[in-house]
Amino acid sequence: MGFFRDLSRQAKRMTSDEEFLGFIKVIESLVSKILSLAMVAVILISVVDLIISLGQDLFLHQPVGFFTTTIIKIFGFFLNILIALELLENITAYLKNHAVQVELVIITSLIAVARKIIILDLKEVTGLQLIGLAIAILALSISFLIVRFMNKRTHNGH
Template sequence: MGFFRDLSKQAKRMSSDEEFLGFIKVIESLVSKILSLAMVAVILVSVVDLIVYLWQDLFFQPPVGFFSTTVIKIFGFFLNILIALELLENITAYLKNHAVQVELVIITSLVAVARKIIILDLEKVDGIELIGLAIAILALSISFMIVRFINKRSRDEH
């Protein structure tokens, strides 16, 4: 019975808006920290995977040029790590400021679309997909310019 009484007291304390918002901030912070640790693990595993892949390709494959796999595939691995680093930057920026930084999110999206274009196999893609990628790049670029302009203007005013 003591457990339910304590739980009831806790619930009553949480009924005030300030207490509840404080609880939500604690949960947000905890989730952000867990996501940061998970992203660090993903980045480290990706870097090890890239090193193993390059090692095997350089020393254990019969030589066909410098790399037996295409350089484009290797670029894809590097860009995956770069995107993961950008996501980690987004999470840590959230931890610092407790706000999503739209400019960082747009940059991360641009890097992801750039990765898609760099590794794109033009023989397997139709025109609609290319048009879609072009529209995505245009929309993200315009969004970035708008956010950059607004951020610059607000910094100049202060």
């Protein structure tokens, strides 16, 4: 009988808002740590993939020009790793501050759009797609300026 009474008390305590929010924070922290470890694995595998690709182009193939893989594809590899590093920084910042840092998210988005533009094959895109990319860049840039302005204003005490 005492077991059920203790279990009832535990359940009642867990239904309080403070206990529940504490439980949610623990879950958020655990998920963030798992995502961080997964992102580190993705980054390391991507770096190894880049090294293998560069090594094959430099040492195994008869170079035509310098790389058989187009330089644009190599830039794409580098930018993918940079985006992954930015995502890891976003997760790390969340673990430190327990808040999403909007400025970092916007910067990561700008890098992703820049990557798309750098590796873009102009023969395969329509004018409408280019306009869409231009609007995305403009919107992200304006968002970044607004967030940066608001952050500076908050730090300066206004």
